[in-house]
Amino acid sequence: MKRSTMLIVLLVLCSGPGSGCSDGNGGGPDAVDGPADLAEDRVSDSDGTPDPAGEDPSAPDLPDEGETCTPTTCEAQEKNCGTVDNGCGVSLECGDCEEPERCGGGGIPNVCGRAGTLLGVGWTGSTSLVDYPKSGEITEGGPIVDIDDGLDGKSPAERLEDALLLLEDNDRVLVRDNSDATVVLGERIRRTTAWSGPKQLFAYGSQRIRIDASGLGADAPPLSFDGSAYEHWKGFEFIGTAVDTGAVVNIGDSTGVIIEDFFVHDNPTGTPIRITGGSDDLVQDCVAWHNGTPGIVDTNVPDGYAGTLFTTQARFVRCIAINGNDDGFDFWSADNSEYIDCAAVDSGHTWDGGESGDGGGFKMGGESTAGGGNAAIGCIAVDSAVIGINWNSTAGDPLTIRHNTSARNNTGFWMSDKPHQVTLNISSGNARTSGSVNGGQDSVSEEVDDSWNCWNPPFVADEADPSPDPLFADPDNGDFSLLPSSPYIDAGPDGETLGASEIALQLLKDNWTRR
Secondary structure (H helix, E strand, C coil): HHHHHHHHHHHHHHCCCCCCCCCCCCCCCCCCCCHHHHHHHHHCCCCCCEECCCCCCCCCCCCCCCCCCCCCCCCCCCCCCCCCCCCCCCEECCCCCCCCCEEECCCCCCCCEEEECCCCCCCCCCCCCCCCCHHHHHCCCCCECCCCCCCHHHHHHHHHHHHHHCCCCEEEEEECCCCEEEECCCCCEEECCCCCCCCEEEEEECCCEEEEECCCCCCCCCCEECCCCCCEEEEEEECCCCCEEEEEEEEEECCCCEHHHHEEEEEEEEEEEEEECCEECCCCCEEEECCCCCCCCCCCCCCCEECCCCCCCEEEEEEEEEEEEECCCCCCECEEEEECCEEEEEEEEECCEEEEECCCEEEEECCCCEEEEEEEEEEEEECCCCCEEECCCCCCCCCCCCCCCCCCCCEEEEECCCEEEEECCEEEEECCCCCEEEEHCEEEECCCEEEEECCCCCCCCCCCCCCCCCCCCEEEHHHECCCCCCCCCCCCCCCCCCCCHHHHHHHHHHHHHHH
């Protein structure tokens, strides 16, 4: 900056009474800023020297004469999406993320990560029973804990324990694996403190932290939330756990707990993810696969996901159950809870091709308690040993069954005894040979409020006749989307397409080769 220019600016700013400048005799500035002080504030460089009059204060700071600036890159900053500064006032475009990842979704700004938005659902008209505002209050990335084996002389399990010790109200802790490590649990993780503020434990970026709990006893879950509140865990994998009764991941009597992007597989016993009691808990973007024991025929073997023991207002969103001994999803005694955009395939079939339990895709009502008032919206059940979507209770409140697909099960839909709201559903290729509608594929009693399903007019002249072929795109390879010539596209009363949501259909297709 030229000295003559700076002198002129200083003379202008310091002229007149009340200017706030020194009087030259040691006097200090005025006690209250005058207009000249405010003007000087507006035209100051970051180093405190005034800018020439009229210079745009919002322009990027450039190095002064004699100083140098070394620009950096997206790669050097380990950023791969969005816009960042190059260190010299120039914006860099670091790229876009591919679905299902989103920019910052893993908790790191400008790094692609999985499932950064809670509760995106396939049908905008679906009823949201629960809001989850607390986890969304945390917007900044937190401390990173590396779990590499031998780091600081600790095992990955000890490093994970260090991460848990950092969790406090309104904090996010990121767990990073740089060496394909496995956390071998020597003791269970039990979360019990009902803090008042949200807290997040996230895997770094799009990673999943792998946990082996096979060395633990079979009497309790390896991960449990017992009376906890507002914890949000994302990006973990559990393998090889045997739990005689209960679950691998159990949310018990807790409020506002979120389990996101969990992969629970190859566990011989124990329901992969279960909610027992409590309220307002959420499980989303999870995969339960190859759980159960081949050759076991037992009506009490575990489900893929379950809501039990007076659970209320629970939600399972964009989850899939594959090859489990029993049901894919079971609201055994849950109230006012929802499945949204979920998929169940080969329920009641283990991966050796055998059948066990009374496995259905989605059980909607409780058997031992009233339960009820639950919903399945946008879901798909395929190749279940028993029933695709089933109301399995004689008590409880009516259900909402809307925009679902049930295909190649023993029975498509079984709804009775209550004025359940059953609409805009597709049932096709189910094997049951006697029943009330759809050529015997489905059992729907007269109390049920069903309309605009594939077995109703205008699709069939008589409800007892089989419905038209939905024209699935490629069902043998897991693509149950509808061909353009399908009779069910834009065929609802308001132009809606019947059947499962695009989200659930894509979820099934993406995981088809796991079966």
